Amino acid sequence: MSKTSRFSGKRLTLAVLAMSSVAALGVVLAAVFAPYVSAELNPWLEPHQIVDPAPARIAKGRMVGDYFAVEDVGGGVFAIGEPRYYQRNYAYLIIGQERALLFDSGSGTRDISGVVAGLTRLPVTVMASHLHYDHLGGIAPFAHVAMIDLPQTRADVSRGLFRAGRYEYLGLIDHLAPPPVKVGEWLAPGAVIDLGGRSLTVLNTPGHTPTSAALWDAAGHRLFIGDYIYPTTLYAFLPGASLSAYHHTARRLLTTLPADTVLWTAHCCRKGEGVAAPWLSMRDLRDLDAALTRVARGQARPTGFYPRIYPVNRQMTLATGFGWNNR
Numbered sequence: 001m002s003k004t005s006r007f008s009g010k011r012l013t014l015a016v017l018a019m020s021s022v023a024a025l026g027v028v029l030a031a032v033f034a035p036y037v038s039a040e041l042n043p044w045l046e047p048h049q050i051v052d053p054a055p056a057r058i059a060k061g062r063m064v065g066d067y068f069a070v071e072d073v074g075g076g077v078f079a080i081g082e083p084r085y086y087q088r089n090y091a092y093l094i095i096g097q098e099r100a101l102l103f104d105s106g107s108g109t110r111d112i113s114g115v116v117a118g119l120t121r122l123p124v125t126v127m128a129s130h131l132h133y134d135h136l137g138g139i140a141p142f143a144h145v146a147m148i149d150l151p152q153t154r155a156d157v158s159r160g161l162f163r164a165g166r167y168e169y170l171g172l173i174d175h176l177a178p179p180p181v182k183v184g185e186w187l188a189p190g191a192v193i194d195l196g197g198r199s200l201t202v203l204n205t206p207g208h209t210p211t212s213a214a215l216w217d218a219a220g221h222r223l224f225i226g227d228y229i230y231p232t233t234l235y236a237f238l239p240g241a242s243l244s245a246y247h248h249t250a251r252r253l254l255t256t257l258p259a260d261t262v263l264w265t266a267h268c269c270r271k272g273e274g275v276a277a278p279w280l281s282m283r284d285l286r287d288l289d290a291a292l293t294r295v296a297r298g299q300a301r302p303t304g305f306y307p308r309i310y311p312v313n314r315q316m317t318l319a320t321g322f323g324w325n326n327r
C-alpha cells in the first residue's frame with residue numbers, strides 16, 4: 001500500500017466517522033425534540049385536504065349554508081360543527097339571558113360569526129378551549145374575547161395584543177400564522193362567568209396543552225371540555241402535551257364533577273353515530289384515567305412508533321410521545 005492511499009484511507013475513515021456521528025446526533029435530537037419535529041414535518045408526512053369537497057352528511061342538526069352544521073343540544077346550547085373540515089371541529093354557543101359565550105371560535109376556514117349571529121342577538125364573548133389553530137383560528141371577526149388567565153397566556157401579550165406562540169398555535173401544520181387577539185377579559189381558573197340566569201366556571205385542564213380550559217355548567221350538568229377528551233384519538237404527543245398533567249386533570253375532574261355530567265367535546269365523531277355534536281360521559285373519563293394508569297405503570301402495549309397509540313375504550317385511543325419528552 002502506498003503512502004498516499006494510506007493517507008486517503010485514513011481520511012475516508014475520519015469522514016465516515018464524522019458523518020455517522022452527525023447522523024447519530026440528528027437521531028438523538030429528533031428523539032428529544034420529537035413533538036416539535038413531528039409538528040414541523042407534519043405538512044410533508046401527512047398531506048391532507050382541508051375541506052372535503054363533497055356535501056356534508058350530518059346525523060343530527062341542520063346545515064347552515066354548505067359548511068356549518070348547527071345542532072340544538074338543549075338547555076340553551078347550540079353546537080356549531082364544521083363537518084367538512086378535516087378535523088371535524090365543534091364549537092359551542094352557550095346562551096344566557098344577558099349574553100352568550102362561544103366556546104371555541106371554529107377553525108377559521110370559514111367565518112363562523114354569521115352562524116352565531118343567526119342564533120342569538122345577545123352580545124357574544126368568545127373563549128377558546130385552547131390555543132391550537134383549529135380552535136382559535138376563527139377568532140378574528142369577534143370583538144369580545146376572553147382568555148384563561150395563566151402565566152403562559154399572559155406571557156404571549158405584547159403591546160396590548162395576544163399572539164399564541166408557534167408551537168402553541170401549531171398552524172404551521174396548515175401554513176397558518178397565529179392571529180393577533182385583543183383580549184377583553186382574563187379569566188383565572190375558578191372564575192365564574194355570569195351569562196345572566198346561568199353561570200359557567202372556568203377550569204384549567206392541562207394535558208393536551210398546558211393552558212387548556214374547560215367550562216363547567218354545574219346547574220346544567222355539563223362540562224365543555226375542548227380537546228382534553230373526545231371520541232376518536234386523543235393527542236397527548238404534540239408540543240406542550242404532558243401525560244402526568246393528563247392524569248392529574250383526569251383525577252381532579254373525577255373527584256370534582258358529579259357522575260351524571262355530560263362532557264361536550266370539540267372533535268367528532270362517536271363511533272356508530274355519524275356526524276353529530278360529540279359528547280362523552282364520566283365513565284369515559286374514568287376509562288381514560290384507567291388507561292393513563294396502565295401507561296404510567298408500563299402495563300399497556302402501544303402500537304405505532306411516533307405517536308404511540310394505546311387503547312382506552314370503544315370510543316377512544318390515546319396517542320402519546322416517548323417517555324422522556326411526554327412526561
Ligand SMILES: [Zn+2]
Binds near residue numbers: 087132
Ligand atoms: Zn383540536
